[in-house]
Amino acid sequence: MDDQAQVVAQPxxxxxxxxxxxxxxxxxxxxxVLALFGGVAAVLVAGVFSATNGAADLPVGGVLRALLxxxxxxxxxxxxxxxxxxxLFQIRMPRLVLGLLVGGALGMSGGAYQxxxxxxxxxxxxxxxxxxxxxxxxxxxxxxxxxxxxPFDAVTAAAFVGSxxxxxxxxxxxxxxxxxxxxxxxxxxxxxxxxxxxxxxALQRLSETRSREVLSWLFGQLGTSGxxxxxxxxxxVVVCGAVLVVHARHLDVLRVGDDEARALGLDPxxxxxxxxxxxxxxxxxxxxxxxxxAFVGLVVxxxxxxxxxxxxxxxxxxxxLVGAAFLAFVDVGSRTLVAPSELPVGVITAFVGAPFFGWxxxxxxxxx
Amino acid sequence: xxxxxxxxxxxxxxxxSVAVVFGKxxxxxxxxxxxxxxxxxxxxxxxxxxxxxxxxxxxxxTHYEGTVALHGGRVPSATDVALVPQxxxxxxxxxxxxxxxxGRTAHLGWLSRExxxxxxxxxxxxxxxxxxxxAERLVSELSGGEAQRVVLARALAQQAPILLLDEPTxxxxxxxQMAVLELVDQLRQQDGLSVIAAMHDLTTAGRFADRxxxxxxxxxxxxxxxxxxxxxxxxxxxxxxxxxxxxxxGEIVVLPSPRRI
Numbered sequence: 001m002d003d004q005a006q007v008v009a010q011p012x013x014x015x016x017x018x019x020x021x022x023x024x025x026x027x028x029x030x031x032x033v034l035a036l037f038g039g040v041a042a043v044l045v046a047g048v049f050s051a052t053n054g055a056a057d058l059p060v061g062g063v064l065r066a067l068l069x070x071x072x073x074x075x076x077x078x079x080x081x082x083x084x085x086x087x088l089f090q091i092r093m094p095r096l097v098l099g100l101l102v103g104g105a106l107g108m109s110g111g112a113y114q115x116x117x118x119x120x121x122x123x124x125x126x127x128x129x130x131x132x133x134x135x136x137x138x139x140x141x142x143x144x145x146x147x148x149x150x151p152f153d154a155v156t157a158a159a160f161v162g163s164x165x166x167x168x169x170x171x172x173x174x175x176x177x178x179x180x181x182x183x184x185x186x187x188x189x190x191x192x193x194x195x196x197x198x199x200x201x202a203l204q205r206l207s208e209t210r211s212r213e214v215l216s217w218l219f220g221q222l223g224t225s226g227x228x229x230x231x232x233x234x235x236x237v238v239v240c241g242a243v244l245v246v247h248a249r250h251l252d253v254l255r256v257g258d259d260e261a262r263a264l265g266l267d268p269x270x271x272x273x274x275x276x277x278x279x280x281x282x283x284x285x286x287x288x289x290x291x292x293x294a295f296v297g298l299v300v301x302x303x304x305x306x307x308x309x310x311x312x313x314x315x316x317x318x319x320x321l322v323g324a325a326f327l328a329f330v331d332v333g334s335r336t337l338v339a340p341s342e343l344p345v346g347v348i349t350a351f352v353g354a355p356f357f358g359w360x361x362x363x364x365x366x367x368x
Numbered sequence: 369x370x371x372x373x374x375x376x377x378x379x380x381x382x383x384x385s386v387a388v389v390f391g392k393x394x395x396x397x398x399x400x401x402x403x404x405x406x407x408x409x410x411x412x413x414x415x416x417x418x419x420x421x422x423x424x425x426x427x428x429x430t431h432y433e434g435t436v437a438l439h440g441g442r443v444p445s446a447t448d449v450a451l452v453p454q455x456x457x458x459x460x461x462x463x464x465x466x467x468x469x470x471g472r473t474a475h476l477g478w479l480s481r482e483x484x485x486x487x488x489x490x491x492x493x494x495x496x497x498x499x500x501x502x503a504e505r506l507v508s509e510l511s512g513g514e515a516q517r518v519v520l521a522r523a524l525a526q527q528a529p530i531l532l533l534d535e536p537t538x539x540x541x542x543x544x545q546m547a548v549l550e551l552v553d554q555l556r557q558q559d560g561l562s563v564i565a566a567m568h569d570l571t572t573a574g575r576f577a578d579r580x581x582x583x584x585x586x587x588x589x590x591x592x593x594x595x596x597x598x599x600x601x602x603x604x605x606x607x608x609x610x611x612x613x614x615x616x617x618g619e620i621v622v623l624p625s626p627r628r629i
Binding site: 020021022024025026028029246247249250252253255256257259260261262263264265266305309310311 | 427428429445446447450451453456457458459460461462463465466469470471473474476479480481482487488490491494495500503504522526
């Protein structure tokens with residue numbers, strides 16, 4: 001450490017270009033404040049949009065006042081009547097918060113998978129992780145293992161086991177060629193097909209009412225949600241999200257390949273284990289409360305990469321914000337497009353995500 | 369001139385009966401050598417002789433038997449040896465500054481945030497290698513010579529006293545080859561770095577290295593000063609082609625024998 005101190009203490013030989021360079025270096029590693037601010041703004045806009053639109057339109061001003069009124073030490077009159085307030089706090093808000101959490105979880109785990117596999121097409125859905133989690137959750141639900149307390153929930157645990165099994169199987173099948181988009185995706189397709197088939201088989205064995213319930217959950221929905229599901233998912237988003245953000249810089253090191261990363265002093269196997277574990281747990285938790293919602297983990301990190309930065313230091317946290325805003329927006333569509341009935345939110349994300357996926361493929365190798 | 373990696377004043381590295389086995393074939397067989405402080409050791413030999421494998425073993429990237437130890441017996445880590453790979457991966461969308469900062473990985477704390485001193489060191493290295501105007505360029509868009517300098521900058525940012533170069537100039541034209549090797553030599557003299565370089569071109573190896581290790585099929589055939597190792601009969605045999613060794617203006621030059629027409 002002595003040599004380092006010596007280096008820092010060096011006097012500056014001249015002014016001008018040197019300070020310019022230091023500014024560039026500092027800028028490169030500063031928090032992307034503007035982008036984070038934009039992400040937070042997008043979340044807020046999506047939140048207000050989602051809270052005010054639906055079967056009953058609520059006035060924007062009233063909603064904002066009612067929300068402000070809930071902040072400690074602030075006391076204002078919301079101007080909403082009691083029916084409107086009931087809709088806002090018992091139906092809209094839990095669903096909105098759940099949508100933000102699920103979107104954030106899927107966006108962030110998609111970014112993390114892309115980094116860990118050095119593969120821009122990695123995504124919990126395409127890797128078969130969601131299908132694995134879905135199968136686990138179906139088993140737990142089907143066998144009536146619907147018990148637990150808050151985040152310690154049997155369905156989530158079963159979904160986690162399924163998701164880990166799926167990601168392990170996909171990476172084993174694609175052994176050694178993780179960074180080749182095609183190989184990993186094909187492995188994911190095979191694994192997802194296997195888990196989907198197992199899931200269908202498990203569904204067949206259930207009673208008809210039970211299987212219809214499970215099926216509607218499986219389509220990907222935020223509809224049945226109350227505050228209970230927020231309480232299940234929330235802690236996972238906080239804990240796993242923190243783990244992923246801390247490891248984001250390691251994902252940048254992995255971009256030069258395992259060999260060079262090791263020569264730089266990183267242990268790629270350890271990073272992979274921690275990041276895959278956290279991302280899979282996050283996916284499993286999201287799947288267990290909202291079913292299979294496709295393509296969020298693919299689309300969102302790509303948008304961040306296109307608009308802000310290629311660095312995972314930025315992609316991981318920004319994907320959480322953009323994913324949250326994205327899913328909150330999409331959920332408004334799911335509530336209003338075919339009103340009075342509801343379109344599963346997973347159907348809309350697939351409508352948006354599949355063409356996007358096609359476009360990424362079409363842009364070809366250069367863009368990958 | 370600013371010193372980036374400080375000299376420790378001791379024999380830098382010791383290799384004793386280093387052997388590497390891939391499956392059933394032994395790629396390296398009982399390699400022994402010492403690297404002294406500030407020395408440039410050139411590893412020469414035909415393709416597939418095991419030059420890269422030897423460097424990878426020293427960097428800890430491949431499993432080996434035997435001993436690779438620093439002075440004091442410690443096994444070297446990323447803060448002791450910095451590897452410049454033969455064909456480094458230059459990730460799309462990564463800037464030169466971000467790439468050079470990767471060299472700080474082994475020095476970062478638990479939360480892996482770059483500290484103020486990490487940042488000023490990166491600035492220093494960029495200036496030192498004349499890369500200041502490249503700071504915001506993308507590494508994937510650099511020319512061969514520029515990229516080689518950037519990879520060297522990343523290795524310097526590791527602040528390791530020993531530099532491992534794996535055929536650092538194989539992709540460069542003659543002018544850029546000389547520029548990179550002169551730069552490494554300058555860093556060695558000014559900063560007290562020690563260098564182990566796998567080198568293709570025997571003439572440049574003889575010009576820059578203090579000592580040469582000649583490797584053939586995983587075994588050290590000869591080791592010594594360029595004048596001792598670069599012998600016509602020995603090289604012709606190891607490289608399996610008639611070569612001539614001449615002395616031009618006091619410098620050893622290795623050439624293929626003239627073609628008979």
